Amino acid sequence: MTDKSELEREVWEEFKTEHYEAVEMLPLQLRRQSSLIRELDEQGKREVEKVAELLVRYKALRERLARGEHATGDGADGLTDTRSLLSAIGQALSEYVRTSEEKLSISNNAYDSVDRHVRAMDVMIKEQEDALALGARTTVFGFQGYQNGTSAQQNGVAEGLYSSSSPPLQLIVHDTVEEPTDQSKLRIDMPIDPNEPVYCYCRSVSYGAMVACDDDDCPHEWFHLSCTGLDAVPKSKKWYCDVCKPKHEQTRRKK
Numbered sequence: 001m002t003d004k005s006e007l008e009r010e011v012w013e014e015f016k017t018e019h020y021e022a023v024e025m026l027p028l029q030l031r032r033q034s035s036l037i038r039e040l041d042e043q044g045k046r047e048v049e050k051v052a053e054l055l056v057r058y059k060a061l062r063e064r065l066a067r068g069e070h071a072t073g074d075g076a077d078g079l080t081d082t083r084s085l086l087s088a089i090g091q092a093l094s095e096y097v098r099t100s101e102e103k104l105s106i107s108n109n110a111y112d113s114v115d116r117h118v119r120a121m122d123v124m125i126k127e128q129e130d131a132l133a134l135g136a137r138t139t140v141f142g143f144q145g146y147q148n149g150t151s152a153q154q155n156g157v158a159e160g161l162y163s164s165s166s167p168p169l170q171l172i173v174h175d176t177v178e179e180p181t182d183q184s185k186l187r188i189d190m191p192i193d194p195n196e197p198v199y200c201y202c203r204s205v206s207y208g209a210m211v212a213c214d215d216d217d218c219p220h221e222w223f224h225l226s227c228t229g230l231d232a233v234p235k236s237k238k239w240y241c242d243v244c245k246p247k248h249e250q251t252r253r254k255k
Contacts, residue, residue: 004132011128026117033110040099040106047096051089058085105212105222112196112206200224201242209233215244 061082196205199222209225211233223241225233233239240248 008132011132026113029113030110033106037103037106040103044096044099044103047092047099050092051096054085054089054092058082058089061085102212109206109210109222113208116205116207200227202227211239213241213244214238215240215248218244 065082198204199206199210199220201220201223204224206222207224209232210222211225211228211230212222213220218241220241220243225231228241230239
């Protein structure tokens with residue numbers, strides 16, 4: 001019993017080390033995403049308050065104009081006519097929509113990330129249980145970066161097994177022991193969602209840190225930072241992907 005407990009502990013330690021991203025980093029990522037959503041929520045509230053204030057000023061200005069009074073400067077921002085007020089209202093509403101869409105995207109990204117990790121870990125845990133049932137020595141199961149030209153991240157589940165410090169383990173199954181769950185059957189039990197959307201130049205599912213193209217008609221929408229060459233998500237200016245950038249550069253030159 002002691003030997004089995006010790007084996008289970010060693011397997012778990014190696015599993016946790018090999019899959020640090022799922023065990024340790026995923027909770028941190030979710031906390032960061034939750035914090036960002038709260039910040040965007042506060043920003044959205046400020047934009048709504050700004051719109052309400054501008055609407056009051058617009059209404060008052062229209063009433064003065066209806067009475068034949070001339071509009072005069074009424075603040076440091078210099079908004080003195082209906083057009084400038086409407087423009088400011090439109091900008092505030094656009095910013096509110098942007099923050100709302102960004103909150104939704106972050107939420108979807110968090111959901112997809114958790115879903116992928118849970119499905120992958122279910123597969124790996126099952127494999128570990130099978131190995132323990134056969135009395136296998138400490139083994140590390142995990143993602144195989146690329147197998148037969150197919151990305152494991154695209155598959156969304158663990159595709160193979162490997163050892164971080166030793167050759168692949170040869171599991172010997174005696175005639176008196178039934179072979180554990182077949183890998184193909186295991187994949188059928190844990191199906192990949194065919195409706196999961198793909199993004200980026202690489203046409204893969206969302207994972208890790210991603211940046212959105214600010215073009216509303218972008219065919220890819222979201223991009224993995226590793227595919228864009230960016231070190232961090234730009235916050236102070238708009239970002240366009242290589243597909244949409246030429247169109248916006250032409251627009252700026254015309255102006």
